[in-house]
Amino acid sequence: MNVFFTKLQVRSTLGAIRHRISANRFASNKTVSDNTIRQLVSYATQAPSSFNLQPWRFLALTEWPDRHRLMKLACGQRKVVEAAVAFIVLGDLLAHSRLSDILRQSVKSGVFDESTARRIADQCNRMYADLGAQRDEAIRSASMAAMTLMLAAEAKGLVSCPLIEFDPEGVRREFHIAERYLPVMLVAVGHPASAKWQREPRLPLHQVLAFGVGWPWATESIETWKAARTSALVA
């Protein structure tokens, strides 16, 4: 029985990964409850983050006028209004300013002791003194949380689509988002439409995976790099 359950569990988690697809259409007449939205975000926050800083923030837009305003800032992509909820996923560029609260909570829960907490705080402040490092981390963690949210949605029979074509400054202005929060992506979530579409093919595995130091693209020189860049831009 145990073996059976394990096998089924394997298939179903991997099944969610295999079946998730970026939805082009949503059943626009169906809503998603605030409670479901809370659950989705609760799962999203189970993602890992550097020093447990949890820089992700989620602004959930369920009202049509809000989603309509967002659509106008997202190159008019209809998914934003057709989906039941559009999340603006933000990354807090100042997440490390909350570190002492976060560490205190971990000490209180017995995850580690006071002296470990002090060592972590030193390390973290050194690392995020750099503005570029803050920004990279905000994008990285918010993206991992967004991916987790989309798989949680899949598990709940919902469909989702990440959108990165939007005007981040416009979104910030329109929704009164403070400067410390970087709009990392939008995620539309809703019920599946009856229309079907096909999964886009993926690159063959040998083009994205290499073992050991036999990196197939290692020999590319900076000249090749520059040439590729130029040809990409003029194409």
Next chain:
Amino acid sequence: MNVFFTKLQVRSTLGAIRHRISANRFASNKTVSDNTIRQLVSYATQAPSSFNLQPWRFLALTEWPDRHRLMKLACGQRKVVEAAVAFIVLGDLLAHSRLSDILRQSVKSGVFDESTARRIADQCNRMYADLGAQRDEAIRSASMAAMTLMLAAEAKGLVSCPLIEFDPEGVRREFHIAERYLPVMLVAVGHPASAKWQREPRLPLHQVLAFGVGWPWATESIETWKAARTSALVA
């Protein structure tokens, strides 16, 4: 029976999200086969990416000397050598230079037609003429793929840990990685050690989720932002 299966499936995908934890320890005497590594990366590539560019690349280090060299570039973090495999997850800054191949494949598979492909190509080239946009996208997509890989590992009874404290230029040099590939994070994957550790607590939901335009941190002015930044750095 259908309902039962669906409920179980729901529980198990969400279960993997809830149970995954950044592993501190690995059973260092157990290996992970090349075939399993291929499967994990194959699942990782099911993540979504902008224009289906799939900018993720995975360098899998399974040999001890390779992982040992990597550990030295990752602040000596033992997880890198204790885990059975250490992935260097890269983001291709020139992913859009492969767009025509990718689009051709989609047209061939019947996902969309030639004229749609041409429209997508125009849009993509406009978007990624900007170096900053390329870099953000490389981090975003590689992070989503890494998250998917970690959940796939969880489903297969393995444990994982993302690491971002490492010297990216050193890693590039040591493993002969061409400049177009940005080291986004390391992911250690292996078998669980008998040692147990506790999940770090997450921020309460109301601190990371808001509905509509009632964004609780909207009123933060640039002055508050600057003050928070200063206090974070001097803390």
